[in-house]
Amino acid sequence: MDNTQPTHPPKHSLKQRQREERAALILRTANALLIEKGYYATSIDEIAARVGISKGTVYLHFASKEDLLTALIEQQIVEFLALVDAVISQPGTVRARLERILAQAYGSIQTERRLLAELPDTITLTKTLIQKRANLSARVDEVMARIASLFEEGKRTGELSPTVPTPLMVTTFIGLLSLNDYEQFLTSGQYSADELVAAVSHTLFAGWAVASSMGEKGEIS
Amino acid sequence: MDNTQPTHPPKHSLKQRQREERAALILRTANALLIEKGYYATSIDEIAARVGISKGTVYLHFASKEDLLTALIEQQIVEFLALVDAVISQPGTVRARLERILAQAYGSIQTERRLLAELPDTITLTKTLIQKRANLSARVDEVMARIASLFEEGKRTGELSPTVPTPLMVTTFIGLLSLNDYEQFLTSGQYSADELVAAVSHTLFAGWAVASSMGEKGEIS
Amino acid sequence: MDNTQPTHPPKHSLKQRQREERAALILRTANALLIEKGYYATSIDEIAARVGISKGTVYLHFASKEDLLTALIEQQIVEFLALVDAVISQPGTVRARLERILAQAYGSIQTERRLLAELPDTITLTKTLIQKRANLSARVDEVMARIASLFEEGKRTGELSPTVPTPLMVTTFIGLLSLNDYEQFLTSGQYSADELVAAVSHTLFAGWAVASSMGEKGEIS
Amino acid sequence: MDNTQPTHPPKHSLKQRQREERAALILRTANALLIEKGYYATSIDEIAARVGISKGTVYLHFASKEDLLTALIEQQIVEFLALVDAVISQPGTVRARLERILAQAYGSIQTERRLLAELPDTITLTKTLIQKRANLSARVDEVMARIASLFEEGKRTGELSPTVPTPLMVTTFIGLLSLNDYEQFLTSGQYSADELVAAVSHTLFAGWAVASSMGEKGEIS
DNA sequence: AATGAATGAGTTTTCATTCAT
DNA sequence: TATGAATGAAAACTCATTCAT
Incomplete structure (x- = not known):
């Protein structure tokens, strides 16, 4: 069942899903680092490095x-x-x-x-x-x-x-x-x-x- | 007893006492500021200013x-x-x-x-x-x-x-x-x-x- | 003459024309924004958004x-x-x-x-x-x-x-x-x-x- | 004349004068650079380097x-x-x-x-x-x-x-x-x-x- | 002892530009 | 062609710490 048009809805969701996964991954990593070192001692750069992305990408998901x-x-x-x-x-x-x-x-x-x-x-x-x-x-x-x-x-x-x-x-x-x-x-x-x-x-x-x-x-x- | 040189030891103590009072004053002020704004949001400069001394003086009492x-x-x-x-x-x-x-x-x-x-x-x-x-x-x-x-x-x-x-x-x-x-x-x-x-x-x-x-x-x- | 294939040359022109219109629209929008906010305060992103296209498309028309x-x-x-x-x-x-x-x-x-x-x-x-x-x-x-x-x-x-x-x-x-x-x-x-x-x-x-x-x-x- | 206490008033002025001279020097240098390259293309770092001081020192004189x-x-x-x-x-x-x-x-x-x-x-x-x-x-x-x-x-x-x-x-x-x-x-x-x-x-x-x-x-x- | 000018490493944030899809 | 995610260089600004006076 549900074999009618399995592609269309996901099509939209694909990018969206990837975006959300990215954001979720950043959040998870940030959570770990914040617990380890605290808010002030953790830099955005460090979070990005841990996730394996660049600083700028973090700002793509969170404004600050x-x-x-x-x-x-x-x-x-x-x-x-x-x-x-x-x-x-x-x-x-x-x-x-x-x-x-x-x-x-x-x-x-x-x-x-x-x-x-x-x-x-x-x-x-x-x-x-x-x-x-x-x-x-x-x-x-x-x-x-x-x-x-x-x-x-x-x-x-x-x-x-x-x-x-x-x-x-x-x-x-x-x-x-x-x-x-x-x-x-x-x-x-x-x-x-x-x-x-x-x-x-x-x-x-x-x-x-x-x-x-x-x-x-x-x-x- | 100890009435021979009543000045010298006190003299030492005086300086000492003053030093300690200074330190205590700095601590008290720092305490107030830290509660108000937190450790990271409080700068040494601010503490010094509130005490009425200079930044350098704080470092005379506390190494960091x-x-x-x-x-x-x-x-x-x-x-x-x-x-x-x-x-x-x-x-x-x-x-x-x-x-x-x-x-x-x-x-x-x-x-x-x-x-x-x-x-x-x-x-x-x-x-x-x-x-x-x-x-x-x-x-x-x-x-x-x-x-x-x-x-x-x-x-x-x-x-x-x-x-x-x-x-x-x-x-x-x-x-x-x-x-x-x-x-x-x-x-x-x-x-x-x-x-x-x-x-x-x-x-x-x-x-x-x-x-x-x-x-x-x-x-x- | 040139009535044999009336479509092709125009076809070219069509694309061309569309391209030029795009470019013109971008220029017009950029002009408005630059006047409003100045060169440095206006980002490519902003121009693209105002035109209703994406950042990348702007670069399709202007190299920098x-x-x-x-x-x-x-x-x-x-x-x-x-x-x-x-x-x-x-x-x-x-x-x-x-x-x-x-x-x-x-x-x-x-x-x-x-x-x-x-x-x-x-x-x-x-x-x-x-x-x-x-x-x-x-x-x-x-x-x-x-x-x-x-x-x-x-x-x-x-x-x-x-x-x-x-x-x-x-x-x-x-x-x-x-x-x-x-x-x-x-x-x-x-x-x-x-x-x-x-x-x-x-x-x-x-x-x-x-x-x-x-x-x-x-x-x- | 004026040979009574030539030191005291200047004493105050000394630091003050130095401060002002610094500020004036920064302004002069900034002026030259701004004319050369414009406001946005000139970084604070560059101004400081030209004056021969550090970035931080500029901020000692101008808040932003x-x-x-x-x-x-x-x-x-x-x-x-x-x-x-x-x-x-x-x-x-x-x-x-x-x-x-x-x-x-x-x-x-x-x-x-x-x-x-x-x-x-x-x-x-x-x-x-x-x-x-x-x-x-x-x-x-x-x-x-x-x-x-x-x-x-x-x-x-x-x-x-x-x-x-x-x-x-x-x-x-x-x-x-x-x-x-x-x-x-x-x-x-x-x-x-x-x-x-x-x-x-x-x-x-x-x-x-x-x-x-x-x-x-x-x-x- | 006290001052405060000077430093520079470190941080956040922005944005032109690239490129895989 | 068009998109927009990703990058990373660059810049403003802060502040603990040092040190000459």
């Missing part, structure tokens, strides 16, 4: 170095958003679903090296950039909103305590999700991604206290 | 821009270490003492703007730097060790669960301690430092689950 | 950016030469005929925006270019010669004073003909093209005319 | 290439303004005084190569620049106003014809004053500066002078 970074961040936020969306619509407890997000984040550290590296590092470092680019800001808000909705659901269903304000939950969750410092445990092999997920999840959902129940300072009452 | 940053980071780690040491030797539960550290960190965000800003941002950004500078690395390890000892104490006294590995506790604690994203809540006035401390402490020590007790997945048993 | 400029200048000099030739062969006084040239120049400022804009601006700016390109230089000389012949005619017939050397007359005439600064008066509506022609003509001819004679170097006394 | 050009133009306009002012306050007919300005302009072509080159060339080419820089625009207006006042004086005293509008006189005068094309006559030795002055003056004044009156538009008959 900042634009390249923006595209990279946006791509990764979008990917993360897709993950969150997929997870949200799955069945299971809120905790289980959040664990899936954690697992994905920690699991990808060693393989793809992406979300984790960009969400915190770049969001922290280029908070300025995100503020400048309205669409980035909007996407970040979107991510936060989705995660917030998950927590709200948990509070409604009685799974989560209404004690801790949702915004703090979201910020804390994302903070730990993207905590760069966990990387050492994974790369050193000290803990596996699964162990890390379990520990962080336990921390967040059950706390560190032995009889993690009991009143704790008559907390929040 | 990187050295200046190193000194700054070291200073702040040392200050943080002093805080940790002070807190550790105080009486009270582990949780109470860790809350004091949290309180200090979150409280200083608006006033001095230091530890929090530098520990994560710069430590994250200049992880490279810390790896390069042995003494920085050593000091960071020292801080981690102190906090680890506190957690170990908690586990020994039965206050803390032995379930979560101490290294993860330390990393998580420091991660939340220096989570830049909390800043928005403080600057917007949405939450006070105290509320933030309470929430984070609750999260860590009691978790988010409603009946934060019970076995969760059977673990902890 | 400089060649494009050369062709443009030459075209305009040729057009100007045609005007001069036409005017020269007309009846009337020298003054009347030169006024026609002035009228054409000042009149075209607002409509076509050509001779005036290019002759001075580009000739001044690219004096280098004209010196480099022998044929341009030759054409400029040709224009000067024609105008010189007109002045000589005037001197012979007694209409013009032999006092002022013809080369100076020519240079002055062309200078005022292409004086960019007059443009302001036209665009602001302060003076019409006709008024400008009258004023310039008066300035030049009441000065150059034999009758205006009398003293000099003592005149006005 | 455009700023350098602006300073150059301003300097020359100011110099020209000074000349005009000096001439205006001298005794003599308007014509005689304007001739002094012409003489200065044409005379300096071969020696210093300045006013002439910049007033038209750059004013024409960087009309944009002058519009952008308010102070340049103001100075140009000032020059025009002074010269206009001279013509007005001539009209009042009856030396000049009220027929030609003053603005046109000013523009025409400046146009011929800075007519680049005259340069060929001077450099080729075909005419001396004095002859050029005489010819231009004759052209303009025998035309503008009241006495030159008679017919017009029918004269010569």
Whole structure:
């Protein structure tokens, strides 16, 4: 099937596809280099050399170095958003679903090296950039909103305590999700991604206290 | 005693003292500027101008821009270490003492703007730097060790669960301690430092689950 | 004759004609852009985009950016030469005929925006270019010669004073003909093209005319 | 005299003087190069090399290439303004005084190569620049106003014809004053500066002078 | 000690020109 | 023929660092 005119649509797509692949390759390479050396220490020339193209070609795809970074961040936020969306619509407890997000984040550290590296590092470092680019800001808000909705659901269903304000939950969750410092445990092999997920999840959902129940300072009452 | 030549040693000290004050002033100014604009966007010239001295004078105190940053980071780690040491030797539960550290960190965000800003941002950004500078690395390890000892104490006294590995506790604690994203809540006035401390402490020590007790997945048993 | 194969020669001509039309369109567009933004600020890409073709196609017609400029200048000099030739062969006084040239120049400022804009601006700016390109230089000389012949005619017939050397007359005439600064008066509506022609003509001819004679170097006394 | 403390005031001036001399040297060199090759074809590197300093040093004195050009133009306009002012306050007919300005302009072509080159060339080419820089625009207006006042004086005293509008006189005068094309006559030795002055003056004044009156538009008959 | 002029390596960006398709 | 992706030379500008005064 679909043997009628298989050439025409692709014809258009060919150049287009090549262009997109080029752009994607540049983004991937830039991502690797930025993680290695940081934004300022990485020159466009270096990115081009690593890709095996010339400086000018990079500018054929991204109007400026900042634009390249923006595209990279946006791509990764979008990917993360897709993950969150997929997870949200799955069945299971809120905790289980959040664990899936954690697992994905920690699991990808060693393989793809992406979300984790960009969400915190770049969001922290280029908070300025995100503020400048309205669409980035909007996407970040979107991510936060989705995660917030998950927590709200948990509070409604009685799974989560209404004690801790949702915004703090979201910020804390994302903070730990993207905590760069966990990387050492994974790369050193000290803990596996699964162990890390379990520990962080336990921390967040059950706390560190032995009889993690009991009143704790008559907390929040 | 030592009243024989009261002038000479002081005389030396005077110069010395002045030198150190100069250096301290430069560090303070650099700290402010680095927080404002970041390492790469801040030039030596700018720092000098803000201090009211010339570029060359900065180099009389710090051999390079990187050295200046190193000194700054070291200073702040040392200050943080002093805080940790002070807190550790105080009486009270582990949780109470860790809350004091949290309180200090979150409280200083608006006033001095230091530890929090530098520990994560710069430590994250200049992880490279810390790896390069042995003494920085050593000091960071020292801080981690102190906090680890506190957690170990908690586990020994039965206050803390032995379930979560101490290294993860330390990393998580420091991660939340220096989570830049909390800043928005403080600057917007949405939450006070105290509320933030309470929430984070609750999260860590009691978790988010409603009946934060019970076995969760059977673990902890 | 030549009615045997009516298609082939025209066929050639057709392609040829199309080619020439293309080239002419490029030149026209380039002219507009160069006037708007200047030679250096106008890129080949921009010209191509405005024409609606691709960069490469421009190079099919002009070997280099400089060649494009050369062709443009030459075209305009040729057009100007045609005007001069036409005017020269007309009846009337020298003054009347030169006024026609002035009228054409000042009149075209607002409509076509050509001779005036290019002759001075580009000739001044690219004096280098004209010196480099022998044929341009030759054409400029040709224009000067024609105008010189007109002045000589005037001197012979007694209409013009032999006092002022013809080369100076020519240079002055062309200078005022292409004086960019007059443009302001036209665009602001302060003076019409006709008024400008009258004023310039008066300035030049009441000065150059034999009758205006009398003293000099003592005149006005 | 003045032998009291000859050092102190100069002390300040020393560095200052050196700075200014440097800047002046750069300006002079830039002027020469810009005339030779034009603004776009002259790189900062080239200017620096010609002066015998490094690129960076140029930027120590001028914040940008455009700023350098602006300073150059301003300097020359100011110099020209000074000349005009000096001439205006001298005794003599308007014509005689304007001739002094012409003489200065044409005379300096071969020696210093300045006013002439910049007033038209750059004013024409960087009309944009002058519009952008308010102070340049103001100075140009000032020059025009002074010269206009001279013509007005001539009209009042009856030396000049009220027929030609003053603005046109000013523009025409400046146009011929800075007519680049005259340069060929001077450099080729075909005419001396004095002859050029005489010819231009004759052209303009025998035309503008009241006495030159008679017919017009029918004269010569 | 302090200054600030001088340097030049390094970076981003542009754009004329080429060439495979 | 027409296209437009690719190139790389060239240029403006910055800034850490040095050093003569």
